Amino acid sequence: MSFVRRSRTARVVLRLAFAIAACEITLRAAAFVLERFGGTGEAARGGSAILCIGDSNTFGIGAPAGRSYPDQLRERLRAAGDVREVVNLGFPGLNSSQIVDRLERSLDLATPACVLFLAGYNDWCHAEALVGAPDSVASDPGRLESILSRSMTIRMLGTAWRVVCGDRAQRAFGGEPQHLLPEPTTVPFEEWDAEYARAKELSFDDLARWIRFDWVVGLPARVDRTLADLRARPDFAAVKETLGYPFSAYEWDADLIAGRAPRRLGDEIAATPAGRQFAHYVAAWKALAAGKTEMLRVSLPKVALLGTDPWASVMEELLIAWTRLVDRDYRAAAEELAIVADRSSALSPEVGLGPAIGGAALATLLADDSARLETFRAAHPDFDAEAAEMSRPAAKEWVALAICVDALKSGDAKQVNDAFERAARRCGGRPATEALAWLFDHRDASLERIRVELPIGAPRLTWIGETGRVFRVIGGEEFRRVTRIADRRLVELARRHHFPVVVLTYLNYEAEMQNGRLRELAAENGWALADFERRFTRAELGADDKTRYFSPDRGHPDEAGYRLMAQAIFETMTNAQLVRAGR
Numbered sequence: 251m252s253f254v255r256r257s258r259t260a261r262v263v264l265r266l267a268f269a270i271a272a273c274e275i276t277l278r279a280a281a282f283v284l285e286r287f288g289g290t291g292e293a294a295r296g297g298s299a300i301l302c303i304g305d306s307n308t309f310g311i312g313a314p315a316g317r318s319y320p321d322q323l324r325e326r327l328r329a330a331g332d333v334r335e336v337v338n339l340g341f342p343g344l345n346s347s348q349i350v351d352r353l354e355r356s357l358d359l360a361t362p363a364c365v366l367f368l369a370g371y372n373d374w375c376h377a378e379a380l381v382g383a384p385d386s387v388a389s390d391p392g393r394l395e396s397i398l399s400r401s402m403t404i405r406m407l408g409t410a411w412r413v414v415c416g417d418r419a420q421r422a423f424g425g426e427p428q429h430l431l432p433e434p435t436t437v438p439f440e441e442w443d444a445e446y447a448r449a450k451e452l453s454f455d456d457l458a459r460w461i462r463f464d465w466v467v468g469l470p471a472r473v474d475r476t477l478a479d480l481r482a483r484p485d486f487a488a489v490k491e492t493l494g495y496p497f498s499a500y501e502w503d504a505d506l507i508a509g510r511a512p513r514r515l516g517d518e519i520a521a522t523p524a525g526r527q528f529a530h531y532v533a534a535w536k537a538l539a540a541g542k543t544e545m546l547r548v549s550l551p552k553v554a555l556l557g558t559d560p561w562a563s564v565m566e567e568l569l570i571a572w573t574r575l576v577d578r579d580y581r582a583a584a585e586e587l588a589i590v591a592d593r594s595s596a597l598s599p600e601v602g603l604g605p606a607i608g609g610a611a612l613a614t615l616l617a618d619d620s621a622r623l624e625t626f627r628a629a630h631p632d633f634d635a636e637a638a639e640m641s642r643p644a645a646k647e648w649v650a651l652a653i654c655v656d657a658l659k660s661g662d663a664k665q666v667n668d669a670f671e672r673a674a675r676r677c678g679g680r681p682a683t684e685a686l687a688w689l690f691d692h693r694d695a696s697l698e699r700i701r702v703e704l705p706i707g708a709p710r711l712t713w714i715g716e717t718g719r720v721f722r723v724i725g726g727e728e729f730r731r732v733t734r735i736a737d738r739r740l741v742e743l744a745r746r747h748h749f750p751v752v753v754l755t756y757l758n759y760e761a762e763m764q765n766g767r768l769r770e771l772a773a774e775n776g777w778a779l780a781d782f783e784r785r786f787t788r789a790e791l792g793a794d795d796k797t798r799y800f801s802p803d804r805g806h807p808d809e810a811g812y813r814l815m816a817q818a819i820f821e822t823m824t825n826a827q828l829v830r831a832g833r
Contacts, residue, residue: 298360299335300327303353304368307756308340311598312801313809320366322816330820331831334363341433342598343718345372346736347455348433354743361747364828366780366819367740368754370764373732374723431456434463439640442472450479454489458721465715466599468642470508470682473715477504494722495714496525502532503712507644509682524722531713534569538708543573560803561601561717564594568602568711575609576706580617584610588630595632596802601716605709607633608648615655616701623656644682644710647673651686659697666693682710725763737771744775752778752822757799757807757815759783759791778826785818 302308302320310318324336339352346369353365431452437445446464449456461480464472477500483489490497498516505512515532519525537546547570571586587610594603611626611633627633636649650673657669670693673686681687684705689695695703714720724732744751753772755765765783772779783791791814796804799811807815823829 298363299337300364300366301337301339301353301356301362302366302368303349304340304366304754305344305349305372306340306342306598306806307371307758308338308366308368309342310338310340310812311342312803312806313812317809317812319807319812319815319819322813323819326816326820327829330824330829332829334830337362340368341435343372343435344369344433346370346733347739348459350736350739350743353740357743357747362749363830364823365744365749365751366754367751368756368768369736370733370767371756371761373729373764374725431459434460454485454492458492462718462720465503465712465720466641466718468507468644468712468715469640470504470644473504473507477501492721494524494719495528496522499525499528500714503714506710506712507682507715509644509680509710528713531565534566535708535711538569538572538576541576543576546570547573560593560597561599564590564597564601565711565713565716567593568606568709572605572609572709575613576708578701578706580613580701584613584617587613591630591632593802598801598803598806599717602645602709602711603632604636604642604645605648605711607636608646608650608652609709611652612648612655615652615659616697619697622659623652640676642715643676643678645716647677647681647683647686648709650676651683651689654686654689655697655700658693658695658700683707729763730767733767741775750777750826750828751775752780752819752826752828754780754815754819755782757782757791757811758805759788760805778822778828780815780819780822782815782818785821786814 300323302323306312308318308320310321318338318340320336320338320340327334327336337356339356341352344352349367349369356362431449432445434442434445446457446460449460457479461476464476480486480489493500496516496518498513498519502512502515512532515529519529534546534550550566550570567590568587571583571590574580574583574586587606591603591607591610594600594606607630610630611623614621614626615623623633633649636646637653639646654666654669654673657666660666670690673681674690677686681690684707688703688705689700692699692703740751753768755761755768759765759782765781769779769781771777791799793799799807799814801808801811820829
């Protein structure tokens with residue numbers, strides 16, 4: 251103590267340490283009082299909703315409407331007397347960062363009683379991981395930084411310093427982070443270009459969301475713009491490494507979308523397994539376009555086209571069924587294409603649904619003089635949804651073609667005029683398919699002439715655009731680097747708003763990388779974990795070739811699978827004392 255009395259510096263340091271300690275104790279005491287007796291803490295203890303955040307496995311893809319796990323969990327909670335609302339904030343296709351974005355935006359309205367977190371499956375195509383994340387979020391905090399970040403005093407001083415420096419965009423001061431962009435799927439059509447321009451000025455990952463969206467929507471001008479913008483990037487060489495296929499595959503697909511004669515694939519197409527698979531698809535498509543239908547029916551099933559997953563199987567079945575249409579065997583085409591359409595509509599994403607259901611409708615109309623589209627629509631309700639949706643116009647032209655042929659069969663001049671006007675608007679006045687262009691030029695053709703002369707080539711269907719597989723899969727440290735960014739944000743939100751988190755794994759036990767990360771996240775933060783593989787065995791989950799609890803894509807649960815999830819989550823919440831019995 252004599253040293254402290256003699257040293258002025260030591261006295262100053264000691265006083266500063268006491269001041270920080272007193273501030274820390276005061277802040278934590280205030281937080282304890284608020285948490286126990288009012289304000290945010292009361293909301294967190296059960297006064298508000300239970301939020302379920304995640305991707306398509308939270309949204310409920312694979313089950314009928316109203317049968318997602320949040321829906322079935324709500325039923326279990328109410329049966330136990332807990333009448334709090336269970337809010338489903340899941341949305342298909344979101345990665346971990348986007349999911350935390352949605353949670354953060356929801357916190358403006360109310361503090362949740364509890365957050366159920368399931369994310370990571372879509373991070374395998376997180377483009378930022380492949381070209382380097384921004385400096386502000388790229389590296390993990392060191393040990394000292396991690397310890398200091400737990401101090402309320404340090405966090406308060408850091409916030410004050412950012413205010414002094416002029417950073418008033420943060421949510422703590424009534425604003426939002428300036429980089430927060432909406433999901434492309436939530437943006438009105440007339441705002442697409444403006445939001446794309448904003449994303450282009452920010453990180454590559456922000457732009458990548460729009461690139462993926464543009465390919466899924468499949469509007470030719472937007473896809474062409476995407477390729478031009480990628481070529482113009484100074485880091486184009488690095489960007490090409492993020493793509494799932496060689497760049498010439500994207501150029502080939504863009505030509506197909508736009509109705510141009512597809513260019514040849516580059517020599518690099520054979521350098522990777524994905525490139526060789528894409529080359530198989532191109533060869534099959536060219537054989538179909540050339541009318542080599544018998545060869546295709548024999549050879550295609552012997553080739554591993556694009557893998558063994560359900561989407562590849564549907565693509566292969568579509569090309570084989572299409573050979574019946576090219577051969578003008580309309581009855582067989584109607585039957586086989588309808589089967590493909592039903593299989594496609596059960597998948598997420600719905601690969602090949604536009605040409606499958608449009609081709610089936612067209613074949614049905616041409617196979618029987620008395621057949622009308624009204625009867626086909628009654629049996630295949632997806633037809634109307636495909637007719638109304640504006641995405642993938644080249645693939646949807648077969649739907650428009652069927653509507654035009656049905657109008658011609660009606661003999662009603664107004665119906666014919668309306669059908670052709672709608673078709674012209676859909677394709678911008680310039681059809682990508684030769685069949686629709688021919689029909690535009692032969693509006694007075696008889697049904698018999700249409701049967702014989704209508705040019706039926708291969709459907710202008712892109713594998714990349716249909717499945718959204720624009721960027722390559724990431725794994726290992728790349729995957730952890732991306733998800734750690736979202737994990738840190740979730741931890742900070744839970745601390746700041748005082749809500750408990752329950753982490754879920756994916757019911758699909760084959761998502762090993764994602765489930766491993768989710769288990770680590772729960773363990774590191776002391777959060778409750780609903781681990782379905784530890785609650786149900788792989789033999790049970792995989793029963794009957796994964797058809798007992800999974801939808802046809804064998805990745806998303808079906809209604810029974812979501813029931814298992816709700817059951818395990820309810821048990822986990824009960825054990826963690828997060829279920830509130832009725833009073």
